[in-house]
Amino acid sequence: MQKITLIAGTRPNFIKLASIIRALESHPSISYEWIHTGQHYDEQMSHYFFKDLSIPEPNRLFTHTSYQSVDIQLSIIKQLHEYFSQSTIQHVMVLGDVHSTVLAATVAKQYCKIVHHVEAGLRSFDLTMPEEINRKLTDSISDYFYTTTEEAKKQLINEGQDHNRIFWVGNTMIDSLLRILPKATSFKSDILPPKSFILLTLHRPINVDDQDTLLSILNIVENNTDLPILFPVHPRTKKNIQHKVFNRIRFIDPCGYIDFIYLIQQAALILTDSGGIQEESTVLNIPCITYRTTTERPETIHVGTNTLAKDLDELILALQRFKEGEIKTGRIPELWDGHAGERIVSILQTID
Numbered sequence: 001m002q003k004i005t006l007i008a009g010t011r012p013n014f015i016k017l018a019s020i021i022r023a024l025e026s027h028p029s030i031s032y033e034w035i036h037t038g039q040h041y042d043e044q045m046s047h048y049f050f051k052d053l054s055i056p057e058p059n060r061l062f063t064h065t066s067y068q069s070v071d072i073q074l075s076i077i078k079q080l081h082e083y084f085s086q087s088t089i090q091h092v093m094v095l096g097d098v099h100s101t102v103l104a105a106t107v108a109k110q111y112c113k114i115v116h117h118v119e120a121g122l123r124s125f126d127l128t129m130p131e132e133i134n135r136k137l138t139d140s141i142s143d144y145f146y147t148t149t150e151e152a153k154k155q156l157i158n159e160g161q162d163h164n165r166i167f168w169v170g171n172t173m174i175d176s177l178l179r180i181l182p183k184a185t186s187f188k189s190d191i192l193p194p195k196s197f198i199l200l201t202l203h204r205p206i207n208v209d210d211q212d213t214l215l216s217i218l219n220i221v222e223n224n225t226d227l228p229i230l231f232p233v234h235p236r237t238k239k240n241i242q243h244k245v246f247n248r249i250r251f252i253d254p255c256g257y258i259d260f261i262y263l264i265q266q267a268a269l270i271l272t273d274s275g276g277i278q279e280e281s282t283v284l285n286i287p288c289i290t291y292r293t294t295t296e297r298p299e300t301i302h303v304g305t306n307t308l309a310k311d312l313d314e315l316i317l318a319l320q321r322f323k324e325g326e327i328k329t330g331r332i333p334e335l336w337d338g339h340a341g342e343r344i345v346s347i348l349q350t351i352d
């Protein structure tokens with residue numbers, strides 16, 4: 001392989017992309033182009049990350065005239081067609097489980113490209129999650145698979161994929177985390193004293209799109225802990241909490257990556273519905289409650305610090321256990337050692 005196109009479009013995509021780009025930069029035998037689909041377009045979810053993660057400017061940035069979710073998806077498809085109809089690069093890499101991932105894989109295959117999927121094989125087995133649909137569809141048409149765990153590799157084999165094309169490489173998100181950790185550790189902020197607050201993030205449609213649902217989660221959190229709660233608010237979540245007042249929940253804008261990792265390290269507890277944050281809190285050994293009925297990252301529960309709270313009753317119970325001093329500790333899953341990107345690029349070098 002001489003050249004590959006990397007396609008990314010969202011905050012979690014950029015964090016994974018940074019690791020691959022860094023590894024490619026140190027192996028000049030493979031050159032690359034990277035395309036930003038513009039799915040996350042605002043500065044706080046996009047360009048701020050390039051600086052923190054040392055990602056170069058994209059070779060192509062898709063722009064959109066309407067920022068409604070469906071309009072963005074259609075506009076991404078159109079611009080992917082424009083790109084692939086001109087590009088002679090045969091290999092395409094997509095990352096994670098967002099809409100940009102499945103759209104890029106689908107259009108790439110229509111131009112007979114060879115598709116590589118990073119973070120393949122994760123399954124929540126919950127098709128009400130848009131991300132689960134994206135994961136299954138992307139894996140069903142990809143040619144090469146790079147997994148974070150052995151379990152994800154086995155899942156792909158069970159689904160009939162060729163085991164010679166599935167590589168258990170570790171976790172590119174953790175590559176980025178370990179690389180910026182020294183900067184995050186030395187970061188100075190007087191936001192709240194260490195271990196004196198809960199860090200909260202919520203952005204899954206099922207938790208935030210209905211205002212009553214979101215407000216009942218926030219009420220439960222506020223009423224079942226003594227600690228202040230810091231909540232960097234995802235743009236998706238914003239509209240349903242505007243003008244709401246909580247005594248102990250402090251709403252802030254989404255943080256830059258280094259700032260956010262600093263906050264994870266400093267938090268007494270994480271409460272989230274994010275995929276990546278379950279992994280990061282496991283690696284940083286910070287207890288994490290995930291407010292979802294399923295997780296596609298079960299190793300964070302079996303090996304790491306994560307606990308699933310499947311409904312409001314389980315959330316109350318989990319918060320009370322924490323209040324009584326029950327702290328879940330864990331270990332770091334195998335191969336989450338900061339070298340996944342390098343392993344992926346070593347494999348790319350063996351592919352024609």
Ligand code: UDP
Binds near residue numbers: 011253254260280
């Ligand atoms: N993150 C961040 N700033 C924030 C919240 C999250 O940098 O204010 C990072 C976090 O460290 C993680 C990633 O964004 O690496 C997770 O993104 P998100 O929760 O949006 O997506 P998911 O992982 O659920 O797909």
